[in-house]
Amino acid sequence: KNxxxxxxxxxxxxxxxxxxxxxxxxxxxxxxxxxxQHPGGGIVSLFMLSSGKKxxxxxxxTINIQEKHSSLHITASHPRDSAVYICAVPSxxxxxxxxxxxxxxxxxxx
Amino acid sequence: xxxxxxxPRYLITVTGKKLTVTCSQNMNHEYxxxxxxxxxxxxRQIYYSMNVEVTDKGDVPEGYKVSRKEKxxxxxxxxxxxxxxxxxxxCASSFGLAxxxxxxxxxxxxxxxx
Numbered sequence: 001k002n003x004x005x006x007x008x009x010x011x012x013x014x015x016x017x018x019x020x021x022x023x024x025x026x027x028x029x030x031x032x033x034x035x036x037q038h039p040g041g042g043i044v045s046l047f048m049l050s051s052g053k054k055x056x057x058x059x060x061x062t063i064n065i066q067e068k069h070s071s072l073h074i075t076a077s078h079p080r081d082s083a084v085y086i087c088a089v090p091s092x093x094x095x096x097x098x099x100x101x102x103x104x105x106x107x108x109x110x
Numbered sequence: 111x112x113x114x115x116x117x118p119r120y121l122i123t124v125t126g127k128k129l130t131v132t133c134s135q136n137m138n139h140e141y142x143x144x145x146x147x148x149x150x151x152x153x154r155q156i157y158y159s160m161n162v163e164v165t166d167k168g169d170v171p172e173g174y175k176v177s178r179k180e181k182x183x184x185x186x187x188x189x190x191x192x193x194x195x196x197x198x199x200x201c202a203s204s205f206g207l208a209x210x211x212x213x214x215x216x217x218x219x220x221x222x223x224x
Binding site for chain 1 (some may be wrong): 141150151152153154155158160166168169198200202207208209210211212213214215217218220
């Protein structure tokens with residue numbers, strides 16, 4: 001089973017700061033997901049990437065396949081970015097399954 | 111609007127009383143899955159379905175059943191709920207295999223079993 005570690009577990013920052021959330025996994029993969037879970041509980045998909053970098057608005061996701069590591073960056077953070085960010089990778093048991101990290105709780109103070 | 115719906119959103123029940131949580135998607139997705147989320151354990155897969163009449167166990171299937179009689183619906187059945195099934199449940203769907211396709215999540219069902 002692929003093991004997924006996220007860091008930090010909790011992160012508090014001031015509005016406007018540059019945020020980095022990290023995700024490491026144990027087994028080589030072909031794709032990685034970043035998800036956002038709102039304070040109300042709903043989950044949305046932010047990115048799915050297999051190489052390089054993807055950008056959507058103030059969010060940037062990068063992946064280094066050789067180092068088995070991905071990062072999610074938020075530029076010019078805002079209180080509405082406060083959420084739990086979760087990375088997920090394919091299970092070694094097959095592409096029909098995902099293994100999730102435990103999440104990083106981000107709080108942005110005004 | 112493309113969406114995954116779940117019902118009920120909140121449910122408090124007692125041990126042993128059979129219940130069903132419904133999940134429906136309107137995006138013609140082939141793949142559907144159920145997850146539970148518990149503090150400190152993250153999201154864990156219960157069951158998944160690759161298509162109509164094709165279902166398989168995830169990592170924590172004990173105490174749960176599913177069915178996929180129609181492409182759009184994937185109900186989760188707890189035949190005899192127990193307190194350790196108190197959790198937040200999410201249904202998700204995608205066009206194809208979970209690993210290579212964007213996942214669309216339902217709003218979640220918070221279940222308490224007394």
